[in-house]
Amino acid sequence: MHVYVHIPFCDSICAYCDFFRYKTNTSMQKKWLNRLLEEIDSLSFSSIETLYFGGGTPSSLSNSMLEPIVKRFQPYLAQNYEWTIECNPETLTQQKIQMYAQWGINRISLGVQSFQPSILDTLGRKHTPEDIFQCIQYCRDHGIQNISIDLMYGLPKQTMADLQKDLDTFLRLDLPHLSIYSLQIEPHSIFGKQGIAPCDPDLEADMYEKIRQELTNAGYEQYEISSYCKNGMYSRHNLCYWDDSDFVGIGCGASGRIHGKRYDHNSSLQDYIQHGSIREYVESDPPFEAIMMSLRTSFGLNVQAWNQKYHRDFEKEYQPVLKKYANDLKIQNGRCVCTPAGLEILNTILVDFLEDS
Ligand code: SF4
Incomplete structure (x- = not known):
C-alpha cells in the first residue's frame, strides 16, 4: 500500500508556485486537522510500504499538530517502509528533525531550489544557503541519511555558470537523491501575474543536458526524467506513480488512485473544512497513463x-x-x-x- 497525505500550508508563498497551498493560518489549521483525522479514521490501512507527507510545507506544522497524524499511521507500516516528509529549510529545526526520526520518518525531501542567495530571493524563498547546510547536518546527526533535495533550472536571469555552481554544491553535499525541475511559468503564480518570460527553450535544453552529464559523470543514475540517485536510492513512493500502481491520497489537494480510477478531493480548503473529505473521481485513460508515466x-x-x-x-x-x-x-x-x-x-x-x- 502506498499513501500520500497532503498538508496544504506554507509560511510564505513562492513566486513560481501554483500548487494547492494556503498561507499558514492557525485557526484554519486546527479545523483542517480535525477533518484530516476524520478522513484518516474513515479509511483502513494495512502494510504501508511507502508513506509520503507532501504539500504545501509539512514541516511548517508544529510537532504537536503533526503528531496525531503520525500516530494514525505508525501501526500500519510495513517492515521495510519508506516514510518521506517534505520540508523547507527555514521551517525545519533540530527539534523537529529529532522528533521526525523518533517517530520513524526515514526520508527527508528538502525544497532547496538553488544555493544562491540572489536566485532564492527572486524565487521568493525565505531560506539561506546556510539554512540548507544546517538542515542536512541535523538530518545526518539524527540518523536520517536518506535525503533528497529539489533544485530548479531555467530560472529568470540564471546562466549556465549559475547552474554549474548549484550542481557543484549539490555534488559536494554527497546526497543520495536529487529531483531537478525546469521552471514552468504558471498563469496563476506570482511570476505568471508579473508576466515573467519563460526560459529560452534552447538554453533550457542545454541546461537539461548539462545536468545529465554532470550528474551521470559523478556516478548518479538518471532513473526518471527529473530524478537522479546513487546506490539505488530511488524514491520508492514516486516509483508507485510511474509503475501503474494504485495509491491512497488523503487530504484536500491530494489525488489518489483505486483500482486504476483516479480521484481528487474538494477543490478548496474551505470546502474541505465545511463538508469533510469528498472524493471526486476524474476521467482517466489507465492504459495510456501507464505508458505516459513509465516512459519517464x-x-x-x-x-x-x-x-x-x-x-x-x-x-x-x-x-x-x-x-x-x-x-x-x-x-x-x-x-x-x-x-x-x-x-x-x-x-x-x-x-x-x-x-x-
Ligand atoms: S513552499 Fe512549495 S508549496 Fe509552498 S509556496 Fe513554495 S513552492 Fe508552493
Whole structure:
C-alpha cells in the first residue's frame, strides 16, 4: 500500500508556485486537522510500504499538530517502509528533525531550489544557503541519511555558470537523491501575474543536458526524467506513480488512485473544512497513463504486464509510433524504454501514443 497525505500550508508563498497551498493560518489549521483525522479514521490501512507527507510545507506544522497524524499511521507500516516528509529549510529545526526520526520518518525531501542567495530571493524563498547546510547536518546527526533535495533550472536571469555552481554544491553535499525541475511559468503564480518570460527553450535544453552529464559523470543514475540517485536510492513512493500502481491520497489537494480510477478531493480548503473529505473521481485513460508515466523512467514500460493487464497488444497496436521513433524508443528485455534522446522529446512522442490510442 502506498499513501500520500497532503498538508496544504506554507509560511510564505513562492513566486513560481501554483500548487494547492494556503498561507499558514492557525485557526484554519486546527479545523483542517480535525477533518484530516476524520478522513484518516474513515479509511483502513494495512502494510504501508511507502508513506509520503507532501504539500504545501509539512514541516511548517508544529510537532504537536503533526503528531496525531503520525500516530494514525505508525501501526500500519510495513517492515521495510519508506516514510518521506517534505520540508523547507527555514521551517525545519533540530527539534523537529529529532522528533521526525523518533517517530520513524526515514526520508527527508528538502525544497532547496538553488544555493544562491540572489536566485532564492527572486524565487521568493525565505531560506539561506546556510539554512540548507544546517538542515542536512541535523538530518545526518539524527540518523536520517536518506535525503533528497529539489533544485530548479531555467530560472529568470540564471546562466549556465549559475547552474554549474548549484550542481557543484549539490555534488559536494554527497546526497543520495536529487529531483531537478525546469521552471514552468504558471498563469496563476506570482511570476505568471508579473508576466515573467519563460526560459529560452534552447538554453533550457542545454541546461537539461548539462545536468545529465554532470550528474551521470559523478556516478548518479538518471532513473526518471527529473530524478537522479546513487546506490539505488530511488524514491520508492514516486516509483508507485510511474509503475501503474494504485495509491491512497488523503487530504484536500491530494489525488489518489483505486483500482486504476483516479480521484481528487474538494477543490478548496474551505470546502474541505465545511463538508469533510469528498472524493471526486476524474476521467482517466489507465492504459495510456501507464505508458505516459513509465516512459519517464529508465525502467520503461513492462510490455507483457501491460498487455495482460489491459488485454491489448502494445507492439502491434503502436507499431507506427515505435517505427517513427526508432532512435528514441527501444524494446529491450521486454520493456519499452526511452533512449536519452527520446527522453528529451518525450512530450512529442506521447502525443503520437495518444493519437494512436
Ligand atoms: S513552499 Fe512549495 S508549496 Fe509552498 S509556496 Fe513554495 S513552492 Fe508552493
